[in-house]
Amino acid sequence: MPCQKREKEFNLYLDGKLHEKDLRSFEAHLELCNICRQDLKLLKKIKITLKGEKPLLKKSSEGILEHIQKATGDTLITISKKSLKELTLNISRQYIEQKFPTQLHRFETEFEANYLRASNFAKNRIPKLEEDIPLEAAAFADSTKAKSFYYEIVVVAYRLIQSYKISSAKMSKEAKDLIKFDYPEETVNFILARLKEL
């Protein structure tokens, strides 16, 4: 504990609020008083340590907002803020659940790989949907790869959601293009309907 007579000055000094005249006198005291010096050093050390303590957070802001949404029923996350991957998974999963419930496990197992392929394909071949690069060119490039039914669903969901994030008009155009290039019409319409509900 700092010297009793100097306690007030000790605290003011620590807070950087000691007036100049008192400052010189207190610093002279510090030269002589080992206890006050030690105490001061300790408190400074504690302050630095405490300030440096930070938690590693696993949850994003979105996770916190989801918690509030669940608890209150209010919508805090708009589609434009939701992650494309999460939406693609949720919506394409709904389709499988309804149409092919026994295939759900296989769909989920293959989802990561299919999503990666769908998003890489979209990024490489159609850098920005808003630039209106003809889908024909993109579809042609994609047709060189073997298509699986599950991949097609993921592609449909991914593309429709991505275009919906830009505008619903863009989404309608994308839907027509997908049907035009032989993506299953029923799947396109199902996902379209889900997105319109959002």
Added chain:
Amino acid sequence: MYQPLGNSDNDIVKKIQDGNKEYFEILVTRYKAKISGFIYRFGCKEDVEDLLQEVFLKAYKNLKSFDPNWKFQTWLYMIAQQLCCNFLDAQRLRRHKNIEEVPAPIAPGIDPKTRTIQIERDVKLQQAMNEMPLIYKKVYILIEAEDLSYKETAEILSLTIPKVKGRLHNARKWIIEWFRENYPEIFNEE
């Protein structure tokens, strides 16, 4: 959809109060790090994430009654410290004694002897903070670790400024005495 950022906290609150609920995300993003740091330093280390979302949930639910004359940060800290105190009280009742805390990670590249001393010191500090009476601890953390002013701390804790100062000085005295009694070696460290 979003207006440009740079709006004051209270402007954002007003927008939410007017029904634009999605603006709450801006407040979460602004205060997530600050409030989680406070919860962590307050000693609720293992439950930071849960408490953090409870703080924001409580803030969101009570936003309707938020007085625009208040400062949002002060109000949020008020909620956080209340929830932390309730949590620690409940934990004390459940466990009767504190479990051993895991020390904060220390940057690599430090020589083993220094590292051992640092770990020991951090463990002791955590022990001291766990044992510090709550009335001191609240003031001590808000001022020393969160860098809040006496005025803001007084508002958060519904105290007068002289009372805040008094408790801060007592907290400092308390922690010095704790170290003299439990870990006097720290006074000889470089």
